[in-house]
Amino acid sequence: MDKSQSKKSRDTEKKVESAAGRRFRQIYEEIRSRISLLEYPPGSRLSEEALADEFGVSRTPLRRVLFRLQSEGLLESVQGVGTIVTDISNDDLYQVYQLRMELAPLLARLSPLPITDETIAQFEDLYHQSEELIKKPTAHGYCVVNIATFHALANLTANAPLRKAMELHFYQTASIWLKSLGEDDVSQECRNLHHELRDFYHAARIRDVDALSHLWRAHTSASATRLRQKLGG
Amino acid sequence: MDKSQSKKSRDTEKKVESAAGRRFRQIYEEIRSRISLLEYPPGSRLSEEALADEFGVSRTPLRRVLFRLQSEGLLESVQGVGTIVTDISNDDLYQVYQLRMELAPLLARLSPLPITDETIAQFEDLYHQSEELIKKPTAHGYCVVNIATFHALANLTANAPLRKAMELHFYQTASIWLKSLGEDDVSQECRNLHHELRDFYHAARIRDVDALSHLWRAHTSASATRLRQKLGG
DNA sequence: TAGGATTTGTGCGTATGTATT
DNA sequence: TAATACATACGCACAAATCCT
Numbered sequence: 437m438d439k440s441q442s443k444k445s446r447d448t449e450k451k452v453e454s455a456a457g458r459r460f461r462q463i464y465e466e467i468r469s470r471i472s473l474l475e476y477p478p479g480s481r482l483s484e485e486a487l488a489d490e491f492g493v494s495r496t497p498l499r500r501v502l503f504r505l506q507s508e509g510l511l512e513s514v515q516g517v518g519t520i521v522t523d524i525s526n527d528d529l530y531q532v533y534q535l536r537m538e539l540a541p542l543l544a545r546l547s548p549l550p551i552t553d554e555t556i557a558q559f560e561d562l563y564h565q566s567e568e569l570i571k572k573p574t575a576h577g578y579c580v581v582n583i584a585t586f587h588a589l590a591n592l593t594a595n596a597p598l599r600k601a602m603e604l605h606f607y608q609t610a611s612i613w614l615k616s617l618g619e620d621d622v623s624q625e626c627r628n629l630h631h632e633l634r635d636f637y638h639a640a641r642i643r644d645v646d647a648l649s650h651l652w653r654a655h656t657s658a659s660a661t662r663l664r665q666k667l668g669g
Numbered sequence: 670m671d672k673s674q675s676k677k678s679r680d681t682e683k684k685v686e687s688a689a690g691r692r693f694r695q696i697y698e699e700i701r702s703r704i705s706l707l708e709y710p711p712g713s714r715l716s717e718e719a720l721a722d723e724f725g726v727s728r729t730p731l732r733r734v735l736f737r738l739q740s741e742g743l744l745e746s747v748q749g750v751g752t753i754v755t756d757i758s759n760d761d762l763y764q765v766y767q768l769r770m771e772l773a774p775l776l777a778r779l780s781p782l783p784i785t786d787e788t789i790a791q792f793e794d795l796y797h798q799s800e801e802l803i804k805k806p807t808a809h810g811y812c813v814v815n816i817a818t819f820h821a822l823a824n825l826t827a828n829a830p831l832r833k834a835m836e837l838h839f840y841q842t843a844s845i846w847l848k849s850l851g852e853d854d855v856s857q858e859c860r861n862l863h864h865e866l867r868d869f870y871h872a873a874r875i876r877d878v879d880a881l882s883h884l885w886r887a888h889t890s891a892s893a894t895r896l897r898q899k900l901g902g
Numbered sequence: 903t904a905g906g907a908t909t910t911g912t913g914c915g916t917a918t919g920t921a922t923t
Numbered sequence: 924t925a926a927t928a929c930a931t932a933c934g935c936a937c938a939a940a941t942c943c944t
Contacts, residue, residue, distance in 0.1 A: 454748060454940085456911060484931070494913045499931085503736055515687060515931045516920030528829070534779050535830045546767050596761070597768045597841075601834055608830075687919085689932060717910070727934045732910085748910045749941030 456497070463491050464501045471510055471521055472610040473579045478523035482511070509608050524612050526667050532605050533660040539602050540653035544646040547594035551643040558588050559633065559640040566630040573626040575614050582629060583610065585636070589652055592645055613659070616667060628658075689730070696724050697734045704743055704754055705843040706812045711756035715744070742841050757845050759900050765838050766893040772835050773886035777879040780827040784876040791821050792866065792873040799863040806859040808847050814862060816843065818869070822885055825878055846892070849900060861891075 453461070467487070470476045488498040502519055505511040513519045524532075562585050569577050590602050617625065632655045639647040686694070700720070703709045721731040735752055738744040746752045757765075795818055802810050823835050850858065865888045872880040 454911095456748060456939095481930095495931095496912050496914085500736060500911095503733055504740055507737055507740055513931065514920080515689060515918070516929080518920095518930055531780070531828050532830050534828060535775075535834070538775050538779065542768075542771050546771065547764070595764050595767060597765050597838060601768070605830060687932095689918095714909095728910095729933050729935090733932095746910065747941080748939070749908080751909055751941095 459493070460497065460501060463493075463498065464504060466491075467501060467505060468510065468607060471505075472583060472607055474575060474611060474614060476521050478521050478612055478615055480521050482519045482521070484519065508604055510611075521611070524608065529609060529612060530660065530664065532609050533656065533663070536602070536605050536609070537653050537656050537660070539598070539605070540656055541649045542595075542598055543589065543593050543649035543652065545649075546598050548645045549592050549594050551592070551640055551645060551648075555588070555592070556637075556640045556643075559637040562588065563630075563633040563637045566626070566633045569626045570623075570630055573623040575622050578614065578622060578626050578629060579610070581633075582613075585629075585633065586610075589636070589648070592648065613663070616663065621666075628655075628662075692726070693730065693734060696726075696731065697737060699724075700734060701738060701743065701840060704738075705816060705840055706809060707844060707847060709754050711754050711845055711848050713754050715752040715754070717752065741837055743844075754844070755841075757841065762842060762845060763893065763897065765842050766889065766896070769835070769838050769842070770886050770889050770893070772831065772838070773889055774882045775828075775831055776822065776826050776835075776882035776885065778882075779831050781878045782825050782827050784825070784873055784878060784881075788821070788825070789870075789873045789876075792870040795821065796863075796866040796870045799859070799866045802859045803856075803863055806856040808855050811847065811855060811859055811862060812843070814866075815846075818862075818866065819843075822869070822881070825881065846896070849896065854899075861888075861895075 467476075467482075476482065482502075484495050484498060484502065488495045491498065502511055502513065506513055506519075509524075510522055511519055512522050562581060565581050565584075569581055586602075586606050590599050590606075593599055614622065614625070632651075635651045635655070636648060639651055700709075700715075709715065715735075717728050717731060717735065721728045724731065735744055735746065739746055739752075742757075743755055744752055745755050795814060798814050798817075802814055819835075819839050823832050823839075826832055847855065847858070865884075868884045868888070869881060872884055
């Protein structure tokens with residue numbers, strides 16, 4: 437192997453994304469979105485060929501996306517069987533929730549970003565969205581607001597590794613969360629989400645990241661408890 | 670997409686690893702080991718074809734391994750250029766260390782495992798290995814003991830997601846750690862590692878996971894501080 | 903500026919494993 | 924039990940991008 441250091445072309449440092457890289461990211465985010473929005477519910481089977489045709493690429497680059505989702509625990513591929521959306525066990529689910537509860541407070545400890553007016557407006561908007569959600573509760577609408585809320589919170593730290601870890605474990609549990617609930621519970625969870633966002637919005641208005649992070653932890657803990665009571669831990 | 674649940678073949682539940690899966694893991698661990706042991710130092714270039722020939726497979730399954738290492742931040746591939754071992758920036762390095770410091774105490778909070786006689790023997794062995802290391806300090810020997818120590822610590826929690834997160838961020842910094850140091854510093858770092866292992870061994874003997882986890886955090890913090898002083902933060 | 907050498911990215915045919923009939 | 928259908932895994936040839944002369 438060549439061990440020479442590359443010491444050239446430090447001129448731009450612009451991090452331009454290659455065409456292949458952009459295409460990868462778009463397909464990746466689309467499929468992950470479909471999983472987290474329950475369009476591909478846990479246990480469902482995906483077809484490499486069908487997805488490749490849909491996105492207008494061959495199986496090769498598409499498989500690269502599936503490998504990534506597989507390494508993140510969202511998919512499982514078995515030769516001769518197919519690619520299945522991971523249906524995480526209850527025990528594994530609790531473990532991920534335990535870790536998420538510990539990661540939440542780190543938002544205010546590791547390179548917290550100052551809360552801007554845009555951030556406050558963002559939480560206000562999400563708060564209003566959750567209000568609409570109560571009037572017309574749907575699993576899809578809940579997931580949309582829930583995911584947007586996560587990203588609003590995760591963007592409050594400048595620590596990239598922490599943000600990535602939070603994202604990884606959020607998406608591992610995002611899809612399974614609603615799957616375990618009935619139609620009545622969806623309505624109840626929408627109200628819970630509304631209360632969460634009211635707390636988040638108030639903490640954001642006084643620009644208190646520490647309060648925000650611990651509210652996040654508290655609500656994550658409450659979600660885990662409701663899940664445990666529902667599934668019987 | 671087929672959304673039918675798979676409700677069959679729950680008989681064995683043995684999680685037998687497929688031939689492809691086993692080969693993937695072996696190649697993956699071998700290449701990651703070479704990176705973390707500085708056989709492939711940061712900035713060096715890897716050849717897909719050469720590695721494929723060495724492991725007796727085609728480029729396709731080998732690229733799957735490189736994709737995984739790429740997603741974990743250990744490699745970076747650019748079309749027309751090659752696959753380069755990631756040379757993490759100082760700022761990113763500090764961010765990973767910050768997160769590692771926060772993850773360490775979770776060892777005793779999230780599903781800690783009881784310390785067995787085998788665990789104690791393991792730390793005793795590592796302690797003696799570090800003693801030998803001082804007599805004949807080498808970068809390679811340091812890395813071997815350092816990596817083994819990490820796994821001994823990480824195995825003390827039954828929380829798989831936490832263990833995976835610790836592993837990810839450890840290997841992201843394992844290779845870069847010694848790269849920044851001169852020959853004199855290697856000798857000094859071997860002595861530091863010896864002191865760490867003395868502490869770890871004593872805490873293990875009294876079966877105190879909490880002490881162990883906070884000693885780990887303390888030594889990780891000290892490493893980050895020495896690194897900052899060396900590189901100028 | 904241009905062109906050739908080298909490397910990763912892509913497309914596709916085939917091999918291999920699984921489940922069903 | 925055997926054969927068939929169908930899924931992912933693999934190998935190889937070619938396209939596209941970059942670097943160097």
